Every structure is written in structure tokens, then in C-alpha cells.
Amino acid sequence: MWFPHYRLNKSMTYFARYLPILDWGRRYDRSAFSNDMIAAVIVTIMLIPQSLAYALLAGLPPEAGIYASIAPIVLYAIFGTSKALAVGPVAVVSLLTASAIGQVAETGTAGYAVAALTLAGLSGAFLVLLGVLRLGFLANFLSHPVIAGFITASGILIATSQLKHILGISAHGHTLPEMLGSIGAHLDQINLVTVVIGLSATGFLFWVRGSLKPLLKRLGMGPLMTDLLAKAGPVAAVASTTMAVWIFDLHGVGVKIVGDVPQSLPPFTIPGLSPDLIKTLLVPAILISVIGFVESISVAQTLAAKKRQRIDPDQELIGLGAANLGAAFTGGFPVTGGFSRSVVNFDAGSETPAAGIFTAIGLTVAALALTPLVYYLPNATLAATIIVAVLSLVDFSILRKTWGYARADFIAVAATIALTLIMGVEVGVASGVGISILLHLYKTSRPHVAEVGLVSGTQHFRNVKRHAVETNPNILTLRVDESLYFVNARFLEDLVHSRVTAGCDIKDVVLMFSAVNEVDFSALESLEAINLRLIDMGVGLHLSEVKGPVMDRLKKSHLIGDINGKVFLSQYDAWVSLTR
Structure with missing residues (x-):
């Protein structure tokens, strides 16, 4: 009678691998x-203010940020880990979205919105494909220093791009020189009222981020209310500046x-299916996918480690891919896991992905009931939100x-950063990916090879340049x-x-392979060339401490049979045998 139950559990385990909601959903409780x-x-x-602001940054209508x-949040909760x-x-x-689709359509046009949907769809499909093929390890080719440099440069570009909204001028550009040149050329358009709003909102948000929480704690407020009020800072900025514009009719000035x-x-919504559009956006979609995944997985793993939880990178690819596909069919644009909101989610006590589902419900209510309230919201306030973030x-x-x-690495x-x-x-x-790969190839092209000797009184061998050895x-x-x-x-x-x-005293060469995990065919040919050259010189070639998988591969070649020496289990065995 246990067999059907066993098969059911086995089936649940299989599906839970690809639908993590089946795993945590079974244990969900009131707490x-x-x-x-x-x-x-x-x-x-x-x-709410972040979504509106990032839609502005992407060059899309504010509602696209809510959509x-x-x-995407609901889909990630189903598929993410x-x-x-x-x-x-x-x-x-x-920012990457604005840069990519700005090359194929004008901001504010229908073609621009369709391009954003297509970019999200391509990104989602690429991420799902990587996840299904279990290729999450490819993100490791982006080194952390390069990612840190790219994010630093992107932060500068994003903040600079928002200065036009703070100043109330028209400016354009995708690079720092272009942006600064355009801002300088339009300084005669500065709107002083907009500047006051923008600078006031920016200063207030910086104060909220750095000083509000300590102040509330000194006043004896509880941690939950302290967090709630501190995180509501952008909402307060949005509400106050919107009221000011409405009451004083600042739109008229x-x-x-x-x-x-x-x-x-x-x-x-349906993404564009034009072959030309897909061809143009394919490479940007891949770059966005890689950057988004690296940012997301680093945040997820950092937060999971604090609670000794496990993150499956390949399933994360599927989860993020599903989220982007969801954005493509619901009026959105490319998304990923955000650092600041994820930390807030974690610190606020989130226990399961259901918190994301509840967040989606809250945003749905906002989309249905609160959007008329942001009619008079100044763009300068959204720009301030972006700059501070x-x-x-x-x-x-x-x-x-x-x-x-x-x-x-420097x-x-x-x-x-410079590029x-x-x-x-x-x-x-693109250069970050290329530099990361070239850096890896450069480092591995010059492997560390140490001449070693015997530490007196032991069976250990160490670098002759670092230790006193025989x-x-x-x-x-x-x-x-x-x-x-x-x-x-x-x-x-x-x-x-x-x-x-020629003329040296060396009679035997021992290659100590204790740290060698792989020998490919090119390396095998080099070992064979070394062996032939040493045979011509009357010098023996020996191997020691070769790992099992490496030895299994070498035995399939002619090297072991042709080698002008022996294969020793340990380096000490080689030393004893060859010094007799």
C-alpha cells in the first residue's frame, strides 16, 4: 500500500526541482x-516610487515600471529558489534598456515600447535556455572586480543622466562626455523652480537614508515602525512635492x-517579432541577461548564506527568465533581482517567496487605485530617487x-570604468566580459610552477625559493x-x-602533478614533446602524485608507455628511488 504514496512523493520531488513553490508551499504556515x-x-x-523612477530611466511611461x-514577481516566486x-x-x-532600444526607436513612440517588450522577451528566453541547459556557471567568466567597475561606472552614468530632470532642461547622450556636453549646451534652459524641487528632494532622501533611522531609534521608536518610516522616505518625498506642484500650480511655470x-x-502585450528588430536587440538582450543574472545571483547567495539556505543558480536562471517573459507579455521591460529592495525584504522578515506575491498584490492595488494621485508628481523627484539609489x-x-x-585586476x-x-x-x-576572459587566460597561460626540494626530517616538498630544503x-x-x-x-x-x-648535471626530471586536475590533448602533446626531447638528451622524465582521473586519461594515450622514466605514487617515493 505504500507504493502509490512513494511514487507520489517521488513525483512531487521531481516537479519541486523545477517548481520550488511546491516545496516551500507545502510547509507554509501562519507564522x-x-x-x-x-x-x-x-x-x-x-x-512604488522606485518602479516609476526606473521606468523614467528606461525612457518608458511610468506605468511600465508598475507593470x-x-x-515578474509572481513568476519568480513560482520558479525561483x-x-x-x-x-x-x-x-x-x-539604463541598459534605454541604451539598447534607444538605437532602434525614439523615446515616447509605440515602437520604443514594443522594443522594450521584445528586449524583455529575448532576455527571458535566453535565461530560460541557459537554465534548462544548466549553464549557470558561464556567469563566472565575469570577474567580481570587473563587475564592480562596471556598476560603479553605470552609477555615475545613471546619476548624470538624471541631472537634466533636476535642472529642468532637455539633454541627451549615452556616454559621460555626451551627457555633460549636452547639459552644458542647454544650461540656458534651467528652470529654477524645478532645481529647488529636485535639490530639496535629493537632500531629503539622502537625510532619510543616513540619519532618519538613528533619529527614530533615539526617540525610542520600535524597530518595525523605524524600518517602515525609513523606507517610506521616498513616498514622503513623492507626496510632498506632488502636493506642492498641485497647490501652487507649478506645472504652469x-x-x-x-x-x-x-x-x-x-x-x-505581444513583443515585436520583426527579424530585423530581434537581430538588433539580440546581443543587448544577452548582455542584459548576463549582467542581471550576476547581480541577482550575488544578492540571492549573500542573503541565503545568512540563513544557511541554498540557491540553485540554474533554477535561478529559469526563475529570472520566467520573470522577464512575464514582463514581455504584460507591458513591462527587462527585470532582475534588485539589491536594495531584496535587502529590505530580507531585513523586514521575509520567510518565503510568497512575500513577493503579496507585494505584487499591493502593486496591483496601486495600479488600480493610486495612479491618479501621481499626475502632478514632478520628474525631478523621480530623478532624485534614482540619484540617491x-x-x-x-x-x-x-x-x-x-x-x-x-x-x-586593477x-x-x-x-x-573608463570604457x-x-x-x-x-x-x-562587452569589454568587461572580454577583459574578464582575457584576464583568466592571461593568468592561466603562465601557471605557477615551483622547483621543490625535501624539507629535512619530513616527507614534504616545498618551493626552494621559500624554504630551506634538500x-x-x-x-x-x-x-x-x-x-x-x-x-x-x-x-x-x-x-x-x-x-x-646541454652540459647541465640534471639526469632526471620529475613533474609533480598533485595540483593538476586536467590535462587536455594539447597539453598531452606538449608532455610527449618534453619526453622526446629529454630522451634525446639522455634525461629521464618521471611523474608523481598524479590524480586518478588524470591518470585514467593519460593511460588512454601513448605517453605512459613511452615515458622515459616512471610514475610514482608520491614525490617522496620518487626522491628515494632516484637518489639511490
Whole structure:
């Protein structure tokens, strides 16, 4: 009688792998519901002005930000594995969106909105494909220093792009020189009332972020209410400036406002299927997917580690892909897991992805009931919200840290920052990927190979340059500290040749493979070339401490049979055998 029950559990386990909601949903209880609801209220309050602001940054109508925060959140809750990640529009992805679709359509046109839907659809499809093929590891090719450099440069570009709204002028540009040049050329258009609103909102938001919470704590307010009021700072800025514009009719003196926002649920939309449009947006969609995934997975893993929870990177790809596909069919634009709102979600006590579903419900209510209230919302306030949010991303300390630790990483960071600022975000992303790969290839092309000797009184071998060790002039032992493949195979070949020259005393060369996890075919050919050269010189070639999988592969070749020496289980065995 247990067999049907067993099969049911096995089926549930299989489906739960791809639908994590089946896993955490079975254990959902009243306590989790209460905590998730509280977190959802706080995140919703924070997300309303953020969504409007990031839509503005992407060059889309403000309602697109709300739409992009409803269906994607629900879909991620179904397919994602993080219990705290809050999905929706984020600053860097919104900037990338504006840069990509600005090349194919004019801002404010129907073609621009369709391009945004198509970009989200392509990004979603690419992420799902990577997840199904379990290729999440590809994101590891973007090094953290390069990502930090790109995000720092993007933060500067985003903040600069919003200065036109703070000043009330018309300006354009996708690179820092273009933006600054355009702003300088339009300074005669400055609207002083807009400047007052923008600077006041910016100063207030900075004060809220840095000083409000400590002040409320000193006043004896509880932690929950303190968090709620601190996160409601942007809402207060939105409400006060909107009231000011309405009461004093500031729109009539040139203050630009949001205007009409449709009072409706997210519409059903269809991305553009034009081959030319898809071809144009395919590469930007891939870049957005990679950057969004790296940002999202780093946040998710950081928060999960605090509660000893596990994140499945491949399933995260599917979750984020589903979220972007949801945005594509509900009037949104590309989304990913946001750092600030995810931290807020975590700190507010979110226990399951259901908090995201409750947040989506709150945003749906806002879309139906609150949108008329933002008619007089000044663009300067939304710009202030963006500036305060993105300046926290700017971290020039990464330059100092990499300069002191590894100059190659410093060059990669500096180049990424410079290229992003001077040539734009797409070039910055592409160069960041390229620099990361080149940096990896450069480092592995020159593997660390140490000449080692015996530590007296032990069976351990250490680098002759770092330790006082015993050596034998007739034996050269090289410890290879890297897997051998086509990029670095010739390096080892040249190194052995340079050490074993005509007339030297070396009779045996031992390659210590304790750190070698892989030997590809190019490296095998180099080992065979080393062996043939040493045979001609009358020198023996030996291997020691070869790992099982590597030995299994080598046994399939002619090397082991042709080698001019032996394969030793340990380096000490080689030492004892060859010094007799």
C-alpha cells in the first residue's frame, strides 16, 4: 500500500526541482504568512516610487515600471529558489534598456515600447535556455572586480543622466562626455523652480537614508515602525512635492510632471517579432541577461548564506527568465533581482517567496487605485530617487584595493570604468566580459610552477625559493600548480627546456602533478614533446602524485608507455628511488 504514496512523493520531488513553490508551499504556515505580509507592505511602499523612477530611466511611461513589478514577481516566486530576492526594475538594467532600444526607436513612440517588450522577451528566453541547459556557471567568466567597475561606472552614468530632470532642461547622450556636453549646451534652459524641487528632494532622501533611522531609534521608536518610516522616505518625498506642484500650480511655470498614468491592470502585450528588430536587440538582450543574472545571483547567495539556505543558480536562471517573459507579455521591460529592495525584504522578515506575491498584490492595488494621485508628481523627484539609489553603487575603493592586491585586476577595473563612461554601457559590458576572459587566460597561460626540494626530517616538498630544503643537482622536481590545457601547455614545455640545457648535471626530471586536475590533448602533446626531447638528451622524465582521473586519461594515450622514466605514487617515493 505504500507504493502509490512513494511514487507520489517521488513525483512531487521531481516537479519541486523545477517548481520550488511546491516545496516551500507545502510547509507554509501562519507564522510565515504574518512575516511575509509585513515584509510585503514595506517593500511595496518602497517599490512604488522606485518602479516609476526606473521606468523614467528606461525612457518608458511610468506605468511600465508598475507593470514590470507585478507579473515578474509572481513568476519568480513560482520558479525561483531565493526566499528573499525581490525581482523588478533595477537601475543598471533600466539604463541598459534605454541604451539598447534607444538605437532602434525614439523615446515616447509605440515602437520604443514594443522594443522594450521584445528586449524583455529575448532576455527571458535566453535565461530560460541557459537554465534548462544548466549553464549557470558561464556567469563566472565575469570577474567580481570587473563587475564592480562596471556598476560603479553605470552609477555615475545613471546619476548624470538624471541631472537634466533636476535642472529642468532637455539633454541627451549615452556616454559621460555626451551627457555633460549636452547639459552644458542647454544650461540656458534651467528652470529654477524645478532645481529647488529636485535639490530639496535629493537632500531629503539622502537625510532619510543616513540619519532618519538613528533619529527614530533615539526617540525610542520600535524597530518595525523605524524600518517602515525609513523606507517610506521616498513616498514622503513623492507626496510632498506632488502636493506642492498641485497647490501652487507649478506645472504652469515649467515644472515637468508625470501626467496621466493609466488606471488599470497590466495589459496583455505581444513583443515585436520583426527579424530585423530581434537581430538588433539580440546581443543587448544577452548582455542584459548576463549582467542581471550576476547581480541577482550575488544578492540571492549573500542573503541565503545568512540563513544557511541554498540557491540553485540554474533554477535561478529559469526563475529570472520566467520573470522577464512575464514582463514581455504584460507591458513591462527587462527585470532582475534588485539589491536594495531584496535587502529590505530580507531585513523586514521575509520567510518565503510568497512575500513577493503579496507585494505584487499591493502593486496591483496601486495600479488600480493610486495612479491618479501621481499626475502632478514632478520628474525631478523621480530623478532624485534614482540619484540617491544609484550613488550607493559607486565604489571607487575597488581601484585602491585592486591596485594594492593585483595590478592585472586593477587594469581590468580601470579599463572597464573608463570604457563604460567614455563609450557607453554596451561597450562597457562587452569589454568587461572580454577583459574578464582575457584576464583568466592571461593568468592561466603562465601557471605557477615551483622547483621543490625535501624539507629535512619530513616527507614534504616545498618551493626552494621559500624554504630551506634538500636538493639533488642530478634531479629537477617541478611542482605544477595549475591544470594543463592548450593555453599554458607550451609554457611548461619551454620551462623544462630552459632548465635542462646541454652540459647541465640534471639526469632526471620529475613533474609533480598533485595540483593538476586536467590535462587536455594539447597539453598531452606538449608532455610527449618534453619526453622526446629529454630522451634525446639522455634525461629521464618521471611523474608523481598524479590524480586518478588524470591518470585514467593519460593511460588512454601513448605517453605512459613511452615515458622515459616512471610514475610514482608520491614525490617522496620518487626522491628515494632516484637518489639511490
